[in-house]
Amino acid sequence: MREFKKLTPYREALSILLNDLTEIADVEEVSLDDALGRVLAEDVVSPIDSPPFDRAAVDGYGLRAEDTFQAREYSPVKIKVIDEIAAGEESRAKVEPGTAVKLLTGAKIPEGANAVLMQEMAERKGNIIRVLRPVAPGQNVAMKGEDVRKGEVVLRKGQILRPQDLAILKSLGFRTVRVKRKPRVGIIITGSELIEEFDEEALMHGRIIDSNSVMLKGLVKQYFGEPRFYGVLPDDEKKIGEVIRKAREENDLVLVTGGSAFGDMDFAHRFVNLLFHGTTIKPGRPIGYGERTFVMSGYPAAVFTQFHLYVKHALAKLVGARDYEVKVRAKLTERVPSQLGRYEFVKVRYENGTAKPIRKKGSGIISALVESNGYIVVPEDSEGYLEGESVEVVLY
Amino acid sequence: MREFKKLTPYREALSILLNDLTEIADVEEVSLDDALGRVLAEDVVSPIDSPPFDRAAVDGYGLRAEDTFQAREYSPVKIKVIDEIAAGEESRAKVEPGTAVKLLTGAKIPEGANAVLMQEMAERKGNIIRVLRPVAPGQNVAMKGEDVRKGEVVLRKGQILRPQDLAILKSLGFRTVRVKRKPRVGIIITGSELIEEFDEEALMHGRIIDSNSVMLKGLVKQYFGEPRFYGVLPDDEKKIGEVIRKAREENDLVLVTGGSAFGDMDFAHRFVNLLFHGTTIKPGRPIGYGERTFVMSGYPAAVFTQFHLYVKHALAKLVGARDYEVKVRAKLTERVPSQLGRYEFVKVRYENGTAKPIRKKGSGIISALVESNGYIVVPEDSEGYLEGESVEVVLY
CATH class of the missing domain: 2.40.340.10 (MoeA, C-terminal, domain IV)
Known part of the structure; x- marks a missing residue:
């Protein structure tokens, strides 16, 4: 058996791989409902302050904090309620000394007011409230821009979008988001010993059911990609060569399993100018890579390892993903x-x-x-x- | 403001919730390619031994270990190669003392052999190999049933299917898998202050863009469910009641945001016989639940908390999911x-x-x-x- 003359150290092979790949330039604009799990193509800057104005953080009374400084339980301060608003509405009243406006959470603080007295801290009779305790200036007020400031980067390029990321985009007025196109990944399974369906007779005589295809399709989906399956091919040098060439034209990345070692039937590496072949990883040593094509093992546990140690990082590079592990x-x-x-x-x-x-x-x-x-x-x-x-x- | 007379402790409310819900009985049989992330409906038992027979774990020579016991580098043992097979084939030769069969990894160990000599440990000339070191009985042999035994439970009910789970199912001969139907989750957003699209003028006057809908849709998808959106409703008691009733008929679970507190405009809880209302959680205290319906806050951070502390576990209960956190x-x-x-x-x-x-x-x-x-x-x-x-x- 021919063997690898020299195994490339894991990290060296990884940097050869990552240096060889270029981030996909294609960007898709998708609705927020379709963006879960997609990878953000660019930084998102907030077009607005959030909140857009000082607003009530609780249900209560917008007033001048100064008016309450003398309030005690045994000596309440009386204040007159001059306006009352519903959710989403705005009071046009001006709060003068000794007056207040009743607000719901989220309402704009009316002119003249600088604090909100919590509803349960006031005793109300008609349009008069009795304030039992003092309120500090700014108390129960959510300040303009407190959550997000206009011009602030709220999400960074490469973020894998989660439900809460979609929520912030929506709350800042976005209806769509620009994400990277999913990398297209061709999957080619080789090996004359492989069968695609259960056949007890064939299994008892040494055939093996291919399980790499379904595993790789799942892994590619898990890591931002769109798998495209080119079938299970017998050990036919000409055919394998043709399919690899076709898959390379049609995809950003190609995964070929089987044929990465040097057995007589291991053809795949002959069709790829490999930048490395054979690395120090265990299991999965015979992995090769070149021309956007991985030549991988035939054994599922080796394929799984090769995917996590190399292919996953290649996919992340193609879309510029951060925090994917x-x-x-x-x-x-x-x-x-x-x-x-x-x-x-x-x-x-x-x-x-x-x-x-x-x-x-x-x-x-x-x-x-x-x-x-x-x-x-x-x-x-x-x-x-x-x-x-x-x-x-x-x-x- | 009316307030909660008594807050139900978190865990008490959680067990009321989980006791009230019944696991969905509906099962779907889906192809392995469509099963990623779905929840297994029943234990999967292997119908076969894997490997189905003793097989070679490396490329090499199947032989009788006893024949090699005297082998030394300075005094090699000569053995005659009587057969040679390709991948997926089986040798019908019988290994007698002094003979061997050349095997590829995965091949059935021929009759009479009990070990495999690694290819690189033998020097071959014509049909004679020179063995330089002894091999132990069983060496480089993957024993029948060593990976999975016939009748063994390979995946347990409630497993959230990962790529490697699909691979084992495929390798054992399955083409489909029985998973739980996704819970259908109706989402109703209430609040007259809410707008669905960016409108700077409206925002500056106190309106708020709804972001709970997109967040909840994403969270429901993340936790096994199928979200169905019933729109953003104004604070119209009759309308809210109608939509809640309709959503409850059409879904396994209903999430209503807004209207969980006791403000004058908080209607939602009037349409649900609540088993609890107001729990010790912070934020998100005013959550209520009854009749497969959650009455939730209107504030995104409270909704997010209520989802993780309650709704997520409800969804897991509906599908019987394990290890979802x-x-x-x-x-x-x-x-x-x-x-x-x-x-x-x-x-x-x-x-x-x-x-x-x-x-x-x-x-x-x-x-x-x-x-x-x-x-x-x-x-x-x-x-x-x-x-x-x-x-x-x-x-x-």
């Missing part, structure tokens, strides 16, 4: 030994501050992927971690 | 004081093991929702946390 700190429930020289991907089950390594041998093992909910890495220069050691877990 | 432990970067008797929802920015409280006064404040990426809670019997204290953060 959830990283938490956890204490290891047991020792994780690792081989020097390998950048090891160790699946873990994260729960309540602890990480339990889920290690099963064999890169075909899918059950470990299912049991785990995140991973830790052990870099090339480390022999692993001790039980109880604090590690960084990336959740998935 | 990501909880991490973090050290507080500063003190969080809290009022006794309140179940306080404190937004935080979680980063690298620390949680920074994002506190801005005012329940209308959306910018704090945008800055934060999770929350902590301070229960009723606590006065808060100290700087540096370890707390549980729920990420969003």
